[in-house]
Amino acid sequence: MLLPKARGELSEALYDALRSETGEVGSLHLQPTDGDDAQIALWAMYELHYAGFEDAGDEMEWHPDVLRLRRRLERDFEAELRARHTATTLDEPFAESLFSFIADHDGPSLAAYVQRKADREQVLELLRHRSIYHLKESDPIAWVVPRLPTAPKAALMELQFDEYGDGDPNRLHAHLFALGLEAAGLRPDLYAYIDDVPVEILELNNAMSLFGLHRRLRAAALGHLAAFEATSSLPSRRMAQGLARLELPPEMIAYYEEHVEADAVHEQLAVRTICGSLVAEEPQLVDDVVFGAFTCLDLEDRYAQRMLDEWAAA
Amino acid sequence: MTEHGFEHPDVIVCPGGPLLLRGEHVVEDADGNTHATQRPVSAVCRCGKSADQPWCDGTHKVLPARDRP
Ligand code: FES
Ligand SMILES: [Fe+2]
Ligand SMILES: [Fe+2]
Numbered sequence: 001m002l003l004p005k006a007r008g009e010l011s012e013a014l015y016d017a018l019r020s021e022t023g024e025v026g027s028l029h030l031q032p033t034d035g036d037d038a039q040i041a042l043w044a045m046y047e048l049h050y051a052g053f054e055d056a057g058d059e060m061e062w063h064p065d066v067l068r069l070r071r072r073l074e075r076d077f078e079a080e081l082r083a084r085h086t087a088t089t090l091d092e093p094f095a096e097s098l099f100s101f102i103a104d105h106d107g108p109s110l111a112a113y114v115q116r117k118a119d120r121e122q123v124l125e126l127l128r129h130r131s132i133y134h135l136k137e138s139d140p141i142a143w144v145v146p147r148l149p150t151a152p153k154a155a156l157m158e159l160q161f162d163e164y165g166d167g168d169p170n171r172l173h174a175h176l177f178a179l180g181l182e183a184a185g186l187r188p189d190l191y192a193y194i195d196d197v198p199v200e201i202l203e204l205n206n207a208m209s210l211f212g213l214h215r216r217l218r219a220a221a222l223g224h225l226a227a228f229e230a231t232s233s234l235p236s237r238r239m240a241q242g243l244a245r246l247e248l249p250p251e252m253i254a255y256y257e258e259h260v261e262a263d264a265v266h267e268q269l270a271v272r273t274i275c276g277s278l279v280a281e282e283p284q285l286v287d288d289v290v291f292g293a294f295t296c297l298d299l300e301d302r303y304a305q306r307m308l309d310e311w312a313a314a
Numbered sequence: 315m316t317e318h319g320f321e322h323p324d325v326i327v328c329p330g331g332p333l334l335l336r337g338e339h340v341v342e343d344a345d346g347n348t349h350a351t352q353r354p355v356s357a358v359c360r361c362g363k364s365a366d367q368p369w370c371d372g373t374h375k376v377l378p379a380r381d382r383p
Contacts, residue, residue, distance in 0.1 A: 095329075096329060099375075166353055234375070234376070237365070237372075260372070262353065265334070265353065265357040268326075268328050268332065268357060
């Protein structure tokens, strides 16, 4: 995998630095051209911690100048995410109240559109966009494991084990998605479609890496997980029905059907045994759990709205 | 944490939702068909409305409060 296309002056300068043969980075003090430029630069720097790029040196992952730029962009991004969120208190019992917070959040539904109205081209576009996350599904939350006390750590691993196929690579969720892409005639290799995704998809992915890579934000990472899992079963059923209506291949439908059943379990684990045991031990983290949950729902809404607007205008 | 360590029940009843089962089990559905669990934790439907019996598919969340288990 090669570095994606630059989207502005800052990402251009960053990629030049990452490709530098001498390992000299120089100063990366430029301001981003716009949101796209900032988000693709941040995405590329995060990616150095996952699969990396063939045209970026392995040393760059921990290069201080790269980290300095990452920190600057992360600060702006976190401030923006926090500004979008209105602090909300959760009543007791915690689990029921977190479930209601998530259920009460109203937003546009891409799954409902796919179920009844979308055409084949629109669904393939959606799958290309979703591939950025689904091909590394659950990896961002894996960073959180060593940062948790005993009970939430064991609980998170109980869920993650299922995401990673219960020990069977054939059942690993990211692999199921790759099989679905291939069967649908799309490219199953990592980030093949990164240059096509809108900024909302970059934000969705960057928020997960931001939360996952900072111990300080561990509760936001788990809150994000809870909201993600708790808004998956019913929409996955709708996705599966829409894909079947459009006669997409069974492998792609199977990915969504697996998520109907798996996420009906995962939502209970994420809310009750994972977030529940964390806040039982560290009650001051409730606000960050809610912030993470809100961020997941809000970024998903922004992406859904963008796609529905684009398709309506076409 | 209790005196003997952490609470780690084999069965968890989720208020208004499914029954969580830890470990390997064979579950017989209302029609007498058997289903083996496939994952570390499984969710058995308690509301009767799941389209994926005997497993929960999240349908309980859209039921009016009086129809939730
Ligand atoms: S308990 Fe979840 S669908 Fe019945
Ligand atoms: Fe998954
Ligand atoms: Fe899941």
